[in-house]
Amino acid sequence: MGAYVLRRLIAAAAMTAAIATAVFLLLRAVPGDVVVVMLGENAASPDKIAAMRHALGLDRPLLEQYTVWLAHLARGDFGTSILSGRSIGAELAVRVPRSLELGVFALAAAVLLGIPLGTLAARRAGRPLDLAITGVSVLGLTFPSFVVGSVFVLVFGLVLHWFPATGYVAFSDDPLGHVRHLVLPALTLALTFAPVVLRMTRAGMLETLSQDFVRTARAKGLAERAVMVRHVLRNSLIPVITVLGLQAGELIGRIVLIEYIFNWPGVSSLLLTGAFERDYPLVQAVVVVVAAAFVLINLLVDLTYMLVDPRIRLA
């Protein structure tokens, strides 16, 4: 088992390094120049541009830039933003927790909505309640998160004034305000995500319910509640966890969009301005962190399998 975990860890590290390399090369291939953006449209004489490129080390050979960057990265040093001159590591330390908070709350809300409702639908399969739940979940799946987000802003922010439409308040400044700002974006994310959890739970439960051991459990006189929780739900969770892992990856992409709509100051605005202004080290750092998060989530999903299903440990 230790060897399995180690093997997976090495694969994850290699994957992250490969992504880092690809990002570095792709960014250099994209047209546009950070120095020109930096100097602005009125002040860019060729000698000024050359001087600035030199000062930033952008005139050195690509291989040299790459190795320097990688060496710093290996030590956990993300470098400084070309445009703002600030430490990218420090900036990420502020921003990543904010995005993470949004993601974790969304995920938790999706699970808390999806698993009970999915279980309920499975137990009432084919009846009106099941049809109502699955019907609504189809709607949730169909509407893209940015549509749901915009509707939420309009209804709960502009018309009803229940929650602030956009923005962010630090928890340390105003705990209640912080939570109020969190509700709409987290709920938006959760609502596009819960239907998937719901449907996987429902399908898994239905499949498990038809298994022989369920009949056996019932036959030996176990309470229905115990049958459901201990035998059916636990055995139905593997596909749900897989989907959670895959969706958590997709969630990262969706968070970018939601942060934009709700002006939540997480990593996405950093990534967007970095990309628009060609701030190479900034974009590289954000992409590497996001990719590492994605790889890590997949790793965790694989390791969770082992806990839920002992058979996988042998593989």
Add this chain to the structure above:
Amino acid sequence: MMRILAALVAAVVLTGLGAASWAAGAADQPKRGGTLIYGLSTEPPDLDPHVNSGASAGTVKMAVYQGLVRYGHGGSIEPALAEHWGLVGQTQYVFHLRPGVKFHNGDPLTASDVKFSLDRILDPRTGSALRSSLRAVKRVEVMDPMTVKIVLSQPFAPLLAYLAQPYGAIVDAKFVQGGANLRSTMMGTGPFKFVSWEPGQRVRLVRNEAYWEPGKPYLDAINFVPLADAQTRLTALRAGDIMLMDFVPQEQMNAIARDSQLRLYADVGIFMCIIFNPQRKPYDDVRVRQAIAYAIDRDAVVKTIFDGRGTPITGDVIPASWWAHDRNADGMYTYRPDKARQLLREAGYGDGLRITIMAPITYSLHTRTAQVLQAQLAKVGIQAQLDLPEWAVVLNRHNQGDFAIEVRGLSASVNDPDFLSLFYESDSPYYPKQVGFKDAQLDQWLDEARVVGNQAIRKQLYAKIEERALTLAPWVYIAWGDQGEAARAYVRGYDHYPGPLGTYSGYSLSSTWLAK
């Protein structure tokens, strides 16, 4: 009894009315206190006052820093840190500093701070937006602790107009020499003091209690919040999450103006134009450039792009409200499709012409203009394709001269017709150098107009410059459009500066207050 009752009712109503009108009167008296939340289109990339890092960053810097002179309400140049000044001969400006002014850390303002700041602006390593405009400045001398002299290499009429820009900020020499990083912190003499910059979240300023203008500023604090998306910004304003926003999308201006909860502060501030690369075919032929100028229906552009809030430019691009505007040139390029076709025939393109127009997809104003032009040019037999890269790519290709025809939205960089030298003077790094545009006549006139002090003579020179530039048509002007801010109705005392000075409206934050 009834009569007494009626009289009582009347009395109550009258007192009520009196109280109401008294309250309205009181509401016009500036009230101190409150925090203004200002939604900016761009998070400041840096806080260096001498560097132009965009209009939104400029607004933040303007609240903290001040120069020798500044733009007042209405756009006139007024004293700021210099109380008064005089011209010695034609090339020496002597500035007398305002006594008793202190920096936010308590350091007194002295002439050596002024010299240090101007030297910093002129130092190429600073990358200041003012450096090339101030190339006539030979040196800066400290005459005594409160007097400073700027020595010019030649007479330079627009000096004060340039110094009044926010980039002419005076910084504390001791503070900077002590190792402060002006890119990430701010410390000036302005109405507000810098507290913190929490990236992606806000820049926070508080009132400078020791500010030299009596009674000002009225606000306790300002939080600048970045809100990149224009629609999100407007939503936040409507919801009351922010109280003031910059860069209102043009297509929403009329709706905001009608909304009693909101107030629109806008004036002509941006002009759309076409820039040609005369080194590329077919734009090497002046007739093709003129044909395109005649093929544009400018009224239609104003309607579609600016929602009617704009003015077509049929001649001189210098704003009509300025002293230098040349009325004789107005009407030079109106919508004349027949003339356009005729010019194209003469140039040998009678059978039609295929072109590619570059515009940044980042800005909807630009892309929409390009789309309208595409439709209009088709009517005179020009099939235009659109090439829509991102802004960073557009800037890069523009700087390398790697474009044939480009749609741009611009403003005058300074409240003086000298802004034209950026467009037409052969050594300007903005356009002429990239595409090898050089006209000896324009060079000579632009230089003369900058040196001459007499406004009547300058006006004649600028008229000649504009008429020649319009005939050569390296640029084709389309229309001026409104640009501006929007605020909740209870935000008072804010002022949008006229015309191209609109981006300097942040100066009025010192007189802004909240009526709630």
